[in-house]
Amino acid sequence: MTSECAGKSLWLELLGTQGVVAAATIERENPLVTAVIVLEGTIVTGDFLCTRVRVWVNDDGIVTRVPAIG
Template sequence: MASECRGKSSWPELLGAQGVEAAATVERENPLVNAQIVLEGSFVTADFLCTRVRVWVNTRGTVTRVPTIG
């Protein structure tokens, strides 16, 4: 599905970065998306949106999953 979306769709280089900085990088590199910081273990909807990137972080604010469109 991400192939249907425009712009950069995955940020593996942000794994291990700080969530706030990662979210800013995502939005700077693809202005068509809104980056949402989400704490690991949180419940989220299962719908797919080309305009959303979830930035999963642990309790220290460190990115724990590769941010991708969805």
């Protein structure tokens, strides 16, 4: 699905980094998206948006999943 969205869509290199740093990097590398920091275990909607990247973090603020458009 990410291929239909404009700009960079996947950030493998941000896994294990600080969530706030990851969010800033994502928005800098693809200004068409908004990075949203989400705590692991939080319930979210299942919709797909080309303008959103969820940055999943643990209690320490570390990225736990590879950020991707969706």
